[in-house]
Amino acid sequence: MMKISFRLSYNTVWGETLHAVLYRAQAGANERKINIPLSTQDGKIWTGSILLLFKQPAVMAYHYEVRRKDKTVRREWQKVERLLSVSPSISAYYLNDAWRDLPAQAHLYSSAVTEVFRPQSVTQASLPLFERTLSLRVQAPYDGDLYLCGSTEQLGNWNPAKALPLTRTQLNEWEIVLNADEQIFPAEYKFIAKSNGAVLWEDGFNRTLDNPPLKAGEVFVRQDLSPRFTGEVPVRAAGVVVPVFSLRSKDGCGVGDFGDLKKLADWTQKTGQKVIQILPLNDTTLTHTWQDSYPYNAVSVYALHPLYADVRLLPGGNKSLEKERKEINELPQVDYERALQLKLEYLKRAFLAEGKKILSTPQFRRFFAQNTHWLPAYAMFCTLRDHYKTADFSKWGKYAKFSHNDLVAFCKPGAKEYGTVCFWYYVQFLLHCQLSEAARYARQKGIILKGDIPIGVSPNSAEAWAEPQLFYLNTQAGAPPDDFSATGQTWGFPTYNWDAMAQNGYRWWTRRLVHMAQYFAAYRIDHVLGFFRIWQIPLHAVQGLLGQFAPALPMSADEIKGYGLPFDDSFICPHITAETVREVFGDLAEKVSKKYLELKAGEKYQLKPEYSTQRQTEQAFVGKTDETAQRIKEGLFALAANVLFVPDHKDPSKFHPRISALTSEAYRSLSVGEQQAFTRLYNDYFFHRHNEFWKNGAMRKLPAVTQATRMLCCAEDLGMIPACVPEVLNKLQILSLEIERMPKRLGETFADTKKYPYLSVATPSTHDMSVLRGWWKEKREITARFWSEVLGKTSEAPAELDGKTAEEILRLHLNSPSMLALISYQDWTSMDETLRAPDPDEERINVPANPRHYWRYRMPITLEKLLDQTAFNDKIRQLIKDANR
Known part of the structure; x- marks a missing residue:
């Protein structure tokens, strides 16, 4: 029997317990894991052990986690596993550890660095064991070679030329094993780094090598060593940003594709760049029109866009398409509709030529098995979208509401639409292979692909259809007014039900990231502020002015009155007077008053019922493109937004100050004292009230998402940035x-x-x-x-x-x-x-x-x-x- 003992220094709070979890290295999600409860006498040092029988050498992995009433509340950072090579000849392993948080230089553990910028080779062979073995394991994200040098002859007598080499056994993890019987204890030592003839000694005081109380056949492992070196050269790289659809090649189809990505990698290497950043590649096909060109309106967060298929490699007898290909390839801009139609024709011919053969290969079967959580639902979605001529699944009859039983029946062999379903399987497998090849090609040239993860999905998407519980489909996401738009932006995406997503550890997000990591070594989080708060806009609004932050802390009427404002319903109704109309419409004021407004009590107006919301006004002006009509439409939008407060979308008895209200005509209509009160309330609400609230929410979501893979995480942190955002990005080491x-x-x-x-x-x-x-x-x-x-x-x-x-x-x-x-x-x-x-x-x-x-x-x-x-x-x-x- 072999004894494995754990010792960890960790401060818990009342009700928390510490556990070690032991399992086979690279174990699958369903493989057995052994739970080892640890105990403590002082609440600081936790210990525990387990007896196991090993008949042959094995490589085990383990981690520590904190639990409360059998529920895991915290886990160590696990992107680099703790490994333990066990041998039947050893009777005991004593593991002396320190809790692993996100490393101080986490970016150096990213796949961008370890696989491309500074590629690392790891030794797989087991290190030698002695009668009594002392193992030192070191976390050191260093590009050169690492050595141990100390005060005794066995440790090199402080002579770097005689220093003992460490072996890189994991990414940025090093190990040295010493024969405890040959050492002189105690001894002093330091770690040194060597690169291109230069020698760097680690910072800080000398370390002490003590004699562990080992018996014959026992191994002592110390894993809390993390040297730092002054003078390390930081990783810095340059790159190009360009959408894939913007790429042009002499034999292309009027739009860039995954084959062109390889040509771009040739240019990137030639110019000394190391990064290619692209826009989202997700399928956005909703209408088969140019309006689908918006790459952030995904119909699937997994599926790749058929537009990016490199059709030059496809079979199917495509000479009849050559004239069309040449014509659209000469165009100065992308003709989205013609390009997509042509690509789909190529793909359909290729599917007829080789589809059955491809779908029977082991490679496809493996791809399908790894993507069953989204691929059948996406294929069914595409089939129904094209059958009903709309992506609005509420109009799909009996399929309007997703059912797993319907999915199984719809996609099974022999079903009526099975051939079309298989076509979409084929397209996605082909796209996966082509993008994987482009990514591999780029990495061979020392270049990473940096992807883009949109903050939203289309309300008419496969995900919104199959998992509606994860979204608020009665609202839309957007952005408050900023340098990009004075009236804010409405993106049309549903907002997220974060509470529902949290119930399984944000699996919807982590799966997205793991999927992306197949192709990318870095990624951009589009609108990272959405993980703190999203700008949530009612569906009746066209502009972003009538939105509110979600989550947020709305204000009661009594709280508003506490600021000195005589709050009543007039504060949430559009403030429209004759003066307002003249200011907004000028010479059109009289015409607008008669046709679009009706007089209320006193001298105030209200919008007629058919124009009472921005969405109604937008519909009323469809097809009216003359200058006068546009002026009136925009003016009516402004009137509808001329309020001081908007009701909370969950609790209509609470309210949010309207964004940019300080520049509104409604604000100017207040008395001086009321303006001062509103300004004080406005500043408290937007710049102070939510800082800790949003920070705590982001620290629940972002670690789960950003630490799901080793991709280098970069944020798009532009716009109205709360004070907590830089703090969180720094803590999580997000660029x-x-x-x-x-x-x-x-x-x-x-x-x-x-x-x-x-x-x-x-x-x-x-x-x-x-x-x-x-x-x-x-x-x-x-x-x-x-x-x-x-x-x-x-x-x-x-x-x-x-x-x-x-x-x-x-x-x-x-x-x-x-x-x-x-x-x-x-x-x-x-x-x-x-x-x-x-x-x-x-x-x-x-x-x-x-x-x-x-x-x-x-x-x-x-x-x-x-x-x-x-x-x-x-x-x-x-x-x-x-x-x-």
């Missing part, structure tokens, strides 16, 4: 997003790129913004200030951003301390007047203020020609080299 023209410090016009935090992504622009050249033209007074204050120029700022000035701006970002400097393709080419588009507006990807924007930007030249731009490519490589990235 922030830094944009020079969107400073996060109050009072700044431009952020200082030299002061960016290391754990950040530096970028000049995002897909939601104008490119650098467009920004340069938008506000000349801002451009002039940037020219003089940031670039230090004394001459007059040029009207157009020339290539030399663009290069200066990119240097600022590349030279920043940020771990990643990611530059959009359009901003890279802004340095070269021959490669960029003539009009910078043509290079913009999205206009957030327009919910019906057509996402169709394409590179002006092909990837093949881009690879031949030697001077331009060499310039990028030199810029990156100069920045030590």
